[in-house]
Amino acid sequence: MxxxxxxxxxxxxxxxxxxxxxxxxxxxxxxxxxxPMVCDQYLYNKDFFPTCEYCLACLESPADMVKRLAGLPEPPHLWGAEAVPVLKNVPCEHICGELYCSTSCRDKAWAQYHSLLCLGPHPRDDHPLLEIRQEWKSFHFPPESATIGLLVKMLAMIAVTRDEALFDHFKADYRNETLHIVAKFMDEQFSDRLTKFLRLFRDLFAPHGLHVSQELFDKLLTIVSLNGQGIGTSSFEAYERILRNLSAAAEEKAGSPEALAVTEALDQVDALREAIEEHSDDFTHAEGTGLxxxxxxxxxxxxxxxxxxxxxxxxxxxxxxxxxxxxxxxxxxxxxxxxxxxxxxxxxxxxxxxxxxxxxxxxxxxxxxxxxxxxxxxxxxxxxxxxxxxxxxxxxxxxxxxxxxxxxxxxxxxxxxxxxxxxxxxxxxxxxxxxx
CATH class of the missing domain: 2.170.270.10 (SET domain)
Structure with a gap:
C-alpha cells in the first residue's frame, strides 16, 4: 500500500x-x-489463542478471553463489551483446522499461500510442514520472539507467484556475518538447525516446483530477522481501549450515570488485568510477526x-x-x-x-x-x-x-x-x- x-x-x-x-x-x-504483506502467529501462542490465520484478529469475545486467561469459572459481565465486534469463526473448507475471521480472509489466504500449505483433515505424521513446526518448537520456547511459520508463508507466496524477488523490497545484506542475528532465536546447534530447516523446506516445496536454494533461504531469513514487526492482538484490550475513550468523553459529564458506569468498568478492567497477569504469565495476547x-x-x-x-x-x-x-x-x-x-x-x-x-x-x-x-x-x-x-x-x-x-x-x-x-x-x- x-x-x-x-x-x-x-x-x-x-x-x-x-x-x-x-x-x-x-x-x-x-x-x-x-x-502486513504477510504475517504469522507464534507457534506456542497459537496453541492458546484462537486467531484469524490470515490477519491475526482475536476470535474470542472479551468475556471469554478474560475467563480463560484469569482462570475464572464463568465469563464475567463486562459493561459495554457489546461495542467490541463479534468475529466469525470461519474454518478452512478443507478441514485442516485453520480458522479465519471472514470468508474474505479465508479466500485471500488460500490464494496467496494456504493452497500449498493446507494439511487437510488427516496429514501424515512425517509431513515436512509438521516436522518444521515440531523442530522449531523443540528449542524456541516462550516468551516467543519469532516464528518459522512466517518464512514458510513467504516461500509459499514465492512458489504461487513464481517470483523469487517478491520480497526484495525489504533490502537485506545476507552475507554470513548478518546471519548471527538469526542465531539469537536459536541455540548452540544453530548451524545444524539451519541445515535441517533448509532440507525440510526443500522437501516441502519441491512438489510445488520451487527449489529453495541456499541463497534464497539466507536472504529470506535475514529479511525476517531485520524487518519482522511483532504483533499483539487482544479483544479484552480492544474493550479496555473503548472504555478509556468513553471515559475521556465523559469527563465533561462527571457524576452522570454513564460516567460512573465507565469508572466502575475501568476499575473492573484493572482488577481483571492483574488476575490475568498472575494466572497466564507469558500468554496475555495473541502474538505473531509480520512484514x-x-x-x-x-x-x-x-x-x-x-x-x-x-x-x-x-x-x-x-x-x-x-x-x-x-x-x-x-x-x-x-x-x-x-x-x-x-x-x-x-x-x-x-x-x-x-x-x-x-x-x-x-x-x-x-x-x-x-x-x-x-x-x-x-x-x-x-x-x-x-x-x-x-x-x-x-x-x-x-x-x-x-x-x-x-x-x-x-x-x-x-x-x-x-x-x-x-x-x-x-x-x-x-x-x-x-x-x-
Whole structure:
C-alpha cells in the first residue's frame, strides 16, 4: 500500500531510505496505517489463542478471553463489551483446522499461500510442514520472539507467484556475518538447525516446483530477522481501549450515570488485568510477526517522534506521532525499548532481550523514550547486536559528547523532531543499512 501523508525517499548514503512527512503532524496524530504483506502467529501462542490465520484478529469475545486467561469459572459481565465486534469463526473448507475471521480472509489466504500449505483433515505424521513446526518448537520456547511459520508463508507466496524477488523490497545484506542475528532465536546447534530447516523446506516445496536454494533461504531469513514487526492482538484490550475513550468523553459529564458506569468498568478492567497477569504469565495476547512494506523503511532513533500501535484487534499496524513532526522531517521509531535496562551484569541479558521482543510486539502502550534511557554505550551495543548498525541519532551523539562536532561535520545534518528539515535531514534518526 502507499500510505497517505508520508513518502519513502532516499535520506543519505549512510541511512539509505527513510519515511518523510509530507505534511505537519501533531502529537497523537495517526501518521499512517498499514496491512502486513504477510504475517504469522507464534507457534506456542497459537496453541492458546484462537486467531484469524490470515490477519491475526482475536476470535474470542472479551468475556471469554478474560475467563480463560484469569482462570475464572464463568465469563464475567463486562459493561459495554457489546461495542467490541463479534468475529466469525470461519474454518478452512478443507478441514485442516485453520480458522479465519471472514470468508474474505479465508479466500485471500488460500490464494496467496494456504493452497500449498493446507494439511487437510488427516496429514501424515512425517509431513515436512509438521516436522518444521515440531523442530522449531523443540528449542524456541516462550516468551516467543519469532516464528518459522512466517518464512514458510513467504516461500509459499514465492512458489504461487513464481517470483523469487517478491520480497526484495525489504533490502537485506545476507552475507554470513548478518546471519548471527538469526542465531539469537536459536541455540548452540544453530548451524545444524539451519541445515535441517533448509532440507525440510526443500522437501516441502519441491512438489510445488520451487527449489529453495541456499541463497534464497539466507536472504529470506535475514529479511525476517531485520524487518519482522511483532504483533499483539487482544479483544479484552480492544474493550479496555473503548472504555478509556468513553471515559475521556465523559469527563465533561462527571457524576452522570454513564460516567460512573465507565469508572466502575475501568476499575473492573484493572482488577481483571492483574488476575490475568498472575494466572497466564507469558500468554496475555495473541502474538505473531509480520512484514510491512512502509513500516520497514522507518529508521531508528533512541528518542523517536513516532511509535507503533495495534488498535484494531488484528494485524493492522498504526504509526502514531509521539511529538509534533514538521513537514519534511523524518518519521522515526525506536527499534528497542531501552528505558529500564541495566547497563551491565549477566542477569540483565534476559531482560534486554525481553525489551527487544516487547518493542517488536508493539502493544498499545505509550512509552516516554527520553526518560530513564540506558547508557549510550549500552544502547549502541544492543543495536549493533540486533540490527547491525552504529547508532548516530541526535540523542546518542549528545550523550556521547560528540553531538555538536558530529552534526557540524556530518553530511545531511540531522534536526530535532518537529523542526524544519534540510535537504536529507532526519528527525534525529539512524538506521541499519542492512535493513534497507
Amino acid at each position: 502507499d500510505p497517505q501523508g508520508v513518502s519513502i525517499k532516499w535520506v543519505s548514503d549512510a541511512k539509505e531510505r527513510g519515511v518523510l512527512a509530507d505534511r505537519d503532524f501533531a502529537e497523537g496524530n495517526v501518521i499512517f496505517e498499514e496491512q 510491512y512494506r512502509a513500516h520497514a523503511m522507518i529508521n531508528h532513533a533512541c528518542v523517536p517522534n513516532a511509535e507503533i500501535q495495534f488498535v484494531r484487534n488484528n494485524a493492522t499496524l498504526r504509526v502514531v506521532a509521539t511529538r509534533d513532526i514538521a513537514k519534511g522531517a523524518e518519521v522515526t521509531i525506536s527499534y528497542m525499548h531501552f528505558d529500564g535496562c541495566e547497563s551491565d551484569g549477566e542477569e540483565d541479558e534476559d531482560e534486554e532481550e525481553s525489551d527487544h521482543e516487547h518493542d517488536h510486539h508493539g502493544h498499545d502502550h505509550h512509552h516516554d523514550h527520553d526518560e530513564h534511557l540506558v547508557d549510550v554505550d549500552r544502547r549502541r551495543e544492543m543495536l549493533r547486536e540486533y540490527y547491525l548498525f552504529e547508532c548516530t541519532c541526535d540523542q546518542c551523539l549528545a550523550d556521547s559528547g560528540a553531538g555538536k562536532a558530529a552534526l557540524a561535520t556530518a553530511p545531511g545534518s540531522r534536526t530535532v523532531a518537529g523542526s524544519s528539515s534540510s535537504s536529507s535531514s532526519a528527525a534525529g534518526s539512524s538506521s541499519s543499512a542492512a535493513r534497507r
